[in-house]
Amino acid sequence: MLSRVAERVYWMSRYLERVESAARLVNVYGELLLDLPDDARLDWSVALQILGMEEAYRNDAGTEEELSFLLLSPDNIASVLNSLNFARENARTTRDIVPSEAWRAVNELHLYARDKLPSMVRRPGSRVPLKIIGRCQEITGILEGTMSHGPAYQFVCLGRSLERADMTSRMIDVAAAIMLTGREELELHSSTIWRAVLRSLSAYQMYRQYVRRRILGEDVIRFLLMDESFPRSIKCCIRSLEKSLQNLPRHENTAAPMNDVSRHLDSIDLDTATYETLHQFADELQVELADLHAAIFETWLNPMKVA
Amino acid sequence: MSKSKSIKIDWAGYDPGIAYDEMIDRPGIARNAGRGLAEQLASLSARQLSQRQLSAENAILETGITFTVYSEGQNIDRAWPFDIVPRTLERTEWERTEAGLKQRLRALNHFIHDMYHEQRMVKEGRFPREILESSKNFLPACVGANPAHQVWANICGSDLVRDKDGTIYVLEDNLRVPSGVSYMLENRSITKQVFPELFARQKIQPVDDYPAELFNMLVSLSPRPGDDPEVVVLTPGIYNSAYFEHSYLARRMGAELVEGSDLVVGDDDCVYMRAIEGLTRVDVIYSRINATFLDPEVFEKESLLGVPGLIRSWRAGKVAIANAPGTGVADDKVVYIYVPDMIRFYLDEEPILPNVPTYQCADPESLPFVLDNLPELVVKPANESGGYGMLVGPQSNRDEQNEFREIIRKNPRNYVAQPVITLSTVPTVIDRKLEPRHVDLRPFVLQGENLYVTPGGLTRVALRRGSLVVNSSQGGGSKDTWVVG
Numbered sequence: 001m002l003s004r005v006a007e008r009v010y011w012m013s014r015y016l017e018r019v020e021s022a023a024r025l026v027n028v029y030g031e032l033l034l035d036l037p038d039d040a041r042l043d044w045s046v047a048l049q050i051l052g053m054e055e056a057y058r059n060d061a062g063t064e065e066e067l068s069f070l071l072l073s074p075d076n077i078a079s080v081l082n083s084l085n086f087a088r089e090n091a092r093t094t095r096d097i098v099p100s101e102a103w104r105a106v107n108e109l110h111l112y113a114r115d116k117l118p119s120m121v122r123r124p125g126s127r128v129p130l131k132i133i134g135r136c137q138e139i140t141g142i143l144e145g146t147m148s149h150g151p152a153y154q155f156v157c158l159g160r161s162l163e164r165a166d167m168t169s170r171m172i173d174v175a176a177a178i179m180l181t182g183r184e185e186l187e188l189h190s191s192t193i194w195r196a197v198l199r200s201l202s203a204y205q206m207y208r209q210y211v212r213r214r215i216l217g218e219d220v221i222r223f224l225l226m227d228e229s230f231p232r233s234i235k236c237c238i239r240s241l242e243k244s245l246q247n248l249p250r251h252e253n254t255a256a257p258m259n260d261v262s263r264h265l266d267s268i269d270l271d272t273a274t275y276e277t278l279h280q281f282a283d284e285l286q287v288e289l290a291d292l293h294a295a296i297f298e299t300w301l302n303p304m305k306v307a
Numbered sequence: 308m309s310k311s312k313s314i315k316i317d318w319a320g321y322d323p324g325i326a327y328d329e330m331i332d333r334p335g336i337a338r339n340a341g342r343g344l345a346e347q348l349a350s351l352s353a354r355q356l357s358q359r360q361l362s363a364e365n366a367i368l369e370t371g372i373t374f375t376v377y378s379e380g381q382n383i384d385r386a387w388p389f390d391i392v393p394r395t396l397e398r399t400e401w402e403r404t405e406a407g408l409k410q411r412l413r414a415l416n417h418f419i420h421d422m423y424h425e426q427r428m429v430k431e432g433r434f435p436r437e438i439l440e441s442s443k444n445f446l447p448a449c450v451g452a453n454p455a456h457q458v459w460a461n462i463c464g465s466d467l468v469r470d471k472d473g474t475i476y477v478l479e480d481n482l483r484v485p486s487g488v489s490y491m492l493e494n495r496s497i498t499k500q501v502f503p504e505l506f507a508r509q510k511i512q513p514v515d516d517y518p519a520e521l522f523n524m525l526v527s528l529s530p531r532p533g534d535d536p537e538v539v540v541l542t543p544g545i546y547n548s549a550y551f552e553h554s555y556l557a558r559r560m561g562a563e564l565v566e567g568s569d570l571v572v573g574d575d576d577c578v579y580m581r582a583i584e585g586l587t588r589v590d591v592i593y594s595r596i597n598a599t600f601l602d603p604e605v606f607e608k609e610s611l612l613g614v615p616g617l618i619r620s621w622r623a624g625k626v627a628i629a630n631a632p633g634t635g636v637a638d639d640k641v642v643y644i645y646v647p648d649m650i651r652f653y654l655d656e657e658p659i660l661p662n663v664p665t666y667q668c669a670d671p672e673s674l675p676f677v678l679d680n681l682p683e684l685v686v687k688p689a690n691e692s693g694g695y696g697m698l699v700g701p702q703s704n705r706d707e708q709n710e711f712r713e714i715i716r717k718n719p720r721n722y723v724a725q726p727v728i729t730l731s732t733v734p735t736v737i738d739r740k741l742e743p744r745h746v747d748l749r750p751f752v753l754q755g756e757n758l759y760v761t762p763g764g765l766t767r768v769a770l771r772r773g774s775l776v777v778n779s780s781q782g783g784g785s786k787d788t789w790v791v792g
Contacts, residue, residue, distance in 0.1 A: 002580065003581040249583065305585050307586055307588075
């Protein structure tokens with residue numbers, strides 16, 4: 001399988017997961033801002049922080065509003081619309097490999113977003129994010145159900161799981177950072193905030209089913225990091241990554257960085273963790289995930305050694 | 308006027324005029340090879356005929372058979388224009404044509420090899436040095452190279468035309484990246500759906516072998532002995548007008564479809580493919596990229612399509628490229644004039660298939676004749692394809708002719724002239740009726756260790772009444788081609 005094709009399919013998947021995550025976040029975050037009183041002083045800049053866009057916003061946004069910057073600014077290379085552009089381009093150039101229904105769905109999602117994102121900026125509470133999430137799930141379903149689970153599909157899974165693990169860790173990171181500020185107003189609304197965190201990862205319902213207690217920060221974090229069955233937990237993302245790596249040829253080079261991620265996750269003692277250690281933990285995890293991506297790139301997407 | 312839905316095809320009323328019709332000999336009388344088809348068509352009503360044409364068009368849309376036209380700065384994907392009435396050929400006549408095509412390609416390959424080595428034909432005065440020297444496609448970087456079996460043009464699409472007296476001529480030899488074979492294959496597939504009953508009733512030569520024959524020919528070029536050489540199809544990418552064909556052939560052969568950026572030349576001068584399995588050695592490249600874009604180390608430095616070092620690898624014999632770079636020296640309308648001489652010089656045989664009589668404007672004896680007789684001639688640039696930049700005398704007016712005279716005078720070497728050939732015709736579905744339309748034929752000839760010719764080939768049809776221009780980029784369509792018997 002050509003490296004170029006693997007790379008396109010991998011990134012298509014990463015961008016689609018990124019779009020879905022952003023849509024979930026925006027969907028929940030908008031409601032959260034409405035729920036919290038003004039004295040909580042949370043605004044869209046936190047969402048930008050979670051998505052890693054805050055520096056770009058400070059440098060490039062001019063007078064553009066945060067939500068607009070996040071969703072569709074041409075000055076924001078990581079905006080939802082740009083991510084969809086890249087996803088679409090990757091899908092279009094791998095039409096021989098990826099099921100044609102998936103291409104059609106990606107293309108339609110792109111058209112839909114281009115059409116509707118501006119209205120999402122103007123009307124908080126719009127149903128557009130839910131539609132975007134739904135269409136992303138449709139694409140995931142098409143790929144899982146009609147694409148042979150050969151090497152190309154493994155790259156789809158790798159891209160998605162890496163992006164998902166990264167996003168979950170960012171979410172925890174920022175939540176921990178916010179709670180670190182120690183502001184009383186936020187403490188008061190702690191369960192509202194943590195419920196929002198769960199909902200933005202679509203984890204709320206499963207959390208309630210499996211963790212039958214009040215919503216406490218520690219429990220939410222444990223669930224999102226360690227739960228063995230919830231597909232968006234970092235533990236499950238790691239399982240999925242390991243499985244996909246093993247299904248690819250010459251995966252030995254990725255074993256070490258994969259182990260680093262796995263061991264790091266298991267190393268945290270959630271009983272004694274503070275918001276500070278959590279923040280540090282999440283940072284380090286993201287670095288290790290980046291190292292894993294680098295290993296994937298060197299092994300398969302940019303090979304230098306003769307087979 | 309009421310719509311007569313049940314009118315049957317009236318062969319007595321079908322009139323090709325002075326042209327030779329491939330199916331019909333005289334009004335109401337079909338030729339041998341066309342008889343079964345003519346009877347079948349005669350049994351259909353206008354409505355049934357039109358329904359079959361429509362179902363063929365739908366099948367094409369669904370299968371996604373397209374071709375790309377550059378128009379007004381955009382690439383437009385058009386559905387492949389196809390007419391359901393096949394063009395028929397007699398098997399015994401075809402066998403002779405086939406022998407003529409093989410002879411021609413063998414001679415051309417001797418010529419090309421000679422031009423990049425001793426240039427015997429020039430030294431012995433049988434081919435003018437000035438023509439070689441003014442050839443745009445002679446590539447100095449290829450001098451002294453030794454492709455497998457000394458064959459440079461592995462795939463050739465020679466266009467054939469039949470004049471009103473029934474003689475088949477070779478109109479030109481397309482040696483660089485001839486295209487159209489995938490449409491030939493798809494046309495047969497569609498026709499089997501439209502007229503399945505005829506395939507049972509008559510012996511029609513199959514064409515499906517082509518991808519296997521192409522693959523075998525490519526394998527025979529491999530520099531590494533062994534059973535499993537790595538064969539790839541090199542494409543400029545999805546924006547190329549023939550991309551559909553590149554992808555189609557790669558799939559049918561089971562070969563990888565690659566772009567320049569997927570390949571890398573190692574320090575060992577071998578070509579490798581960047582794959583998830585690691586760098587994988589490539590033995591044979593079926594290149595659909597023009598030679599001058601193949602290697603930025605040697606040719607166009609700005610080209611992003613090619614592979615740096617590819618020519619180095621090819622010269623070192625580490626990779627085979629089909630068609631070899633440098634083949635274009637023989638893909639020239641002036642060089643064409645000498646092909647019968649090549650057959651005599653290299654093979655010591657008389658040509659089986661004749662050239663269309665051709666006048667070189669560069670020849671001081673021919674130039675006045677051409678300039679005086681423009682209204683009766685077709686004048687073409689030596690190096691263009693697609694039917695552009697030419698003058699069709701009988702269809703032009705005085706102003707166009709005068710303009711063209713000046714163009715010729717400025718650069719006579721670049722133009723050749725031929726008498727207008729009244730191309731043969733084939734019944735074609737026009738508004739629920741069958742009308743004669745002019746056609747040509749492009750068979751594909753393969754040469755590696757052995758030679759192979761496609762039975763029939765791609766028949767291209769000029770869909771506008773009276774038009775002799777068959778190129779798809781200018782409103783032509785195509786038909787299935789049957790060698791019957």
